[in-house]
Amino acid sequence: MFTQFFNWYENRHDYARDWLAKNGGEVMGCFCSYAPEELIYAAGLLPVRMLGAHEPQDVTEPHLFGMFCPFCRDVLAQGLKGRYDYMKGIMISQSCLHLRQSYASWRNHVPNSFSYYLPMPAKVQTEHSRPYLKGEFEKFKKALEEWTRKTITDEALRESAELHNENRRLLHEVYDLRKGPNPKVTGLEAMVLVASSFMVDKRDHNAEIKRILPELQSRTLDGETGSRLMIIGSENDDTAFVKMVESVGATIVTDDHCTGSRYFWNLTEFNGDLMQSIANRYIDRPPCPSKDWEKRTRFPHILQMARDFKVDGAIVIQQKFCDPHECDMPVLIKYLKENDIPCLFLEFDVTVPLGPMRIRVEAFLEILGEEDLF
Numbered sequence: 001m002f003t004q005f006f007n008w009y010e011n012r013h014d015y016a017r018d019w020l021a022k023n024g025g026e027v028m029g030c031f032c033s034y035a036p037e038e039l040i041y042a043a044g045l046l047p048v049r050m051l052g053a054h055e056p057q058d059v060t061e062p063h064l065f066g067m068f069c070p071f072c073r074d075v076l077a078q079g080l081k082g083r084y085d086y087m088k089g090i091m092i093s094q095s096c097l098h099l100r101q102s103y104a105s106w107r108n109h110v111p112n113s114f115s116y117y118l119p120m121p122a123k124v125q126t127e128h129s130r131p132y133l134k135g136e137f138e139k140f141k142k143a144l145e146e147w148t149r150k151t152i153t154d155e156a157l158r159e160s161a162e163l164h165n166e167n168r169r170l171l172h173e174v175y176d177l178r179k180g181p182n183p184k185v186t187g188l189e190a191m192v193l194v195a196s197s198f199m200v201d202k203r204d205h206n207a208e209i210k211r212i213l214p215e216l217q218s219r220t221l222d223g224e225t226g227s228r229l230m231i232i233g234s235e236n237d238d239t240a241f242v243k244m245v246e247s248v249g250a251t252i253v254t255d256d257h258c259t260g261s262r263y264f265w266n267l268t269e270f271n272g273d274l275m276q277s278i279a280n281r282y283i284d285r286p287p288c289p290s291k292d293w294e295k296r297t298r299f300p301h302i303l304q305m306a307r308d309f310k311v312d313g314a315i316v317i318q319q320k321f322c323d324p325h326e327c328d329m330p331v332l333i334k335y336l337k338e339n340d341i342p343c344l345f346l347e348f349d350v351t352v353p354l355g356p357m358r359i360r361v362e363a364f365l366e367i368l369g370e371e372d373l374f
Helices: 003-010 012-023 037-042 070-080 097-109 129-148 154-176 187-197 202-217 239-247 274-284 298-308 323-338 354-372
Strands: 027-030 046-049 089-093 114-118 227-233 250-256 313-319 343-348
Touching (some): 027 037, 114 129, 154 202, 343 354
Parallel strands (some): 313 343
16 A cells, blocks of 8 residues: 555655656755755755665765764765765755764765755744744745746745645644554554655655545554554664564554654644745744754653554664754653653664664563553
8 A cells, every 4th residue: 555655765766867857857955854845846846855775884984973873974875875866956954963064075075056054043942033044945045046047936835835734734644543543554654654755746745645545544454553652763764673663563653753743743824924934834843852942842742642642652762973862862751751651762873783672672562561461
């Protein structure tokens, strides 16, 4: 049923090349889920978030410090190896230090004709962040128009924003099918569903979700649900890890990370000023830890998700050396445990085999099973 989404995810470069041949324009590489895709798409471009290949590499050492996170190094390696050679433009909305360096190295060492650094405010918890971000989006719009030699009309921008909203609503519909006692979607399928939306034209992605939704309503998964888990933390599209977790007696029923629900959770609420409405959406979305201060507003959101999806426990993951999540997780784990959500912490690195993680996950599931007996 999810075959098309797996095909898009695994053959992302073929899809992009086919899209270029069919539509013309250019592909815009995005380094962060805070990239305003609505503006990029309205300019006739295909926004694609670059992801890693989850394989060891030895090409980034001259460019990135060894204690930068594996994800940032993996992403840069894909550019240095020419796997995104069809991509002529790149942009980043201000992100963590590690990802910013990955962007800077890509800009300097991978051929491209357009690059843009968008100063997304790190402190979104202030009244000044909204007009500030609107102003930065206006500057980005102008830069896109100069590069593409195409005017981005209000009509095109509105249509793009509504298209992206539709994709978010559809992803919500699929996620809602995981709330019941017998989830109709596995964690692996949900992960690939969202990850594929980073690299596929939203018109194609929406059409495919609409096609499978009627079948999903009456679907029954093979096997027992087992323990209901939530994944929280750093960027994660590690399909091998998720497949392993769901093979040892669990089902991942929801998540909070930037390649999952955090990417699509809230919609653009149109308030009369189109650009301000789009900017507000990025200010109000479930925040990355790098922007969640001074108050940690995401903690109650995560707890509410855990309760809505009736999770038995949470796997809290961190890309090795990820500073924002490393500062966030001790407090988050304490908060969840105080609210009766057991947690397992795991550190991710593409060079670490799954075997040791499997042992720890199995032990965690045994603990959850013992708790259910009392």
